[in-house]
Amino acid sequence: MAEAPEGDPVPSSSENSESIIESNVNDDEGPSPKKRKTVIENDQIEKLEHRLGGILCCAVCLDLPQAAVYQCSNGHLMCAPCFNHLLADARLRDETATCPNCRVEISKLLSSRNLAVEKTVSELPLECKHCTRVFPRHSLQNHEEKICEERVTGCRYACLGCGWRGAARAAAAHEAACAHPRRSAADLLELLAQRERRARDDALVHAQLLDLLSCEKITFNDLQLKPYRTEELHKLYYETSRFSAFSHQWVVKAFVNKNQRDPTQSSQREITYQLILKSKPAAPLAVSWACVRGPFGEARLAPALAAHAFREDEAAPARALPLLDPADTNRLLAGRAIHFRLIMFLSTK
Template sequence: MSSLEERDVGVAAAPGSSSAGLGVGAVGAAVEAVAGVAAMQEEVGIRREGPEPDPDEPPKKRVKMPEGESGKLEERLYSVLCCTVCLDLPKASVYQCTNGHLMCAGCFIHLLADSRLKEEQATCPNCRCEISKNLCCRNLAVEKAVSELPTECTFCLKQFPRSSLERHQKEECQDRVTQCKYKRIGCPWQGPFHELPAHESECSHPTKTGTELMGILGEMDQNHRRDMQLYNSIFSLLCYEKIGFTEVQFRPYRTDDFITRLYYETPRFTVLNQTWVLKARVNDSERNPNLSCKRTLSFQLILKSKVNSALECSFLLLKGPYDDVRIKPVIHHHSFSNDANETDYVPLPISDSVECNKLLAAKNINLRLFIFQVQK
């Protein structure tokens, strides 16, 4: 075959390899293009009659991948697309520093929270350039590429694209963990989905006596009543005559001690014709909260006005209108007076340390405060 014919083969093969990757995103197309070039090189190499390569051919056609390397393409992509902090493939959003180093959302937020605790500028762990929510942006191409890479199902151990894994594990996998439909009357069984029909046909709970079922349902009702008690309390507070609420913004400050500690404080605000301030602290003013994996925030409400008589109030904090932090409301009570104008520090009811890192990573913490004055 002449050199011209070899180039024709390459030109004819290239469109097929590139068009196959257009449906999986920019990076996915690049992955398939690499595999297509390797296959094309192998085919052209077999048809060549002479050992001398054509000097006019593009360099990529002359370079042949070593045998067996194409099967490790996914592993090579894993090392390229993984987070520079936890060295794992990102599960959600992917951020990059100004030099292009990748960080998963969890590690990015954790780095910003650590910098807040240590009063330092957050930096990329790879190149040490400054990072912040304004300087870093999401890498959508990497997010799409990662979603197309295969991963193993936790239950059946089969390979699936990451983008379809969640639906497979929740709805399709025959080995996914499921519960008996008689769980509502106390059946504790759980096991693989494919064993569910056999269990339900032999489950003993439908044949229990009414007395046994009443005992089980009584325990379930008790748990439900505990959940409803909070909401009923909030509804009762909404009937009070004097109700006030406002958006509050916690700003970070440092103590003047030898070992400074991070704390938060809001500007003075007015609710119910009184002046108030909110303060918050990290891990109950632990000496080095940046060394702890578990992080919490606690707050106190302070009355700055002078009052003629005791002011008995109930109050609670909720998330702000534009925040995504999860807060489970808790109602607190205090009788304010000139001698007792501060509440004790109470925990901010966030679900876990991940939510706390979200708040610490933000420049300011925005929440909504409700105060209900108890009428005597």
């Protein structure tokens, strides 16, 4: 049996057992106090974020608001789309809009913005939908649309017909190997012709409008579509006051979802309108017109021209109000009136 060197003390069995017990005790104690404090703080921060999310969420959709936050007189919060939807539903049903929590009356006059909640929500963290990194909400959109390396983007040669779509980090490698820049001019002729046709169609409305500006008789009116109810079915419709144009009396009527029986049952809503001649012309009136956003308008309208030959007490076919953003429909229905400018051109041909 090997003997221990004389200079080295031999530990006793009791000392060995004590060191083993001490190491086991240290292992059972877990992380150091400093590390344990960091873990606890992170848990507290995460719990605070979740608690704030539950407190500051919209009372209707139960989601954190993306932009404006409204509150009833008792302080219950609603995001702008849900607030406008409640007011629009009440207008369609001819009822008073109420808070979904406390049933107190709400309106644009009785309810107010809550800027403190809006700023608090904008600072709460949220994961990027592409890379799952966490950013404050106010800077997340810029990151997702312009900075994130995982965002879906297209090839810089898309104008030459390349349909590649992929992560932004892979775009440079794809573009270096993309075959479309090396296509011959003959291969690109059909593609360029299609693009030219689309551009020509887009510019046609503007060209027609410029051409109509050379008409001898042009008039415009800033109008208000005000809500009314039919006597029998109590349906909502909108109508302007009578106005004069080209020595005749006119009126504009508007309907929701093409006069649908109960528009509140539909999540997709649109406003259609009709231009109606209320007087008796001696001869047919060939009139062109365009609805544009007036000085008090709340929604942007796409350029769209209409034309009709009016006879005695006749209405033009119903047309959709050309809203650029369909979400503006509820915002318009939630208001007291719909403001727009009607430009009319009398054709002498």
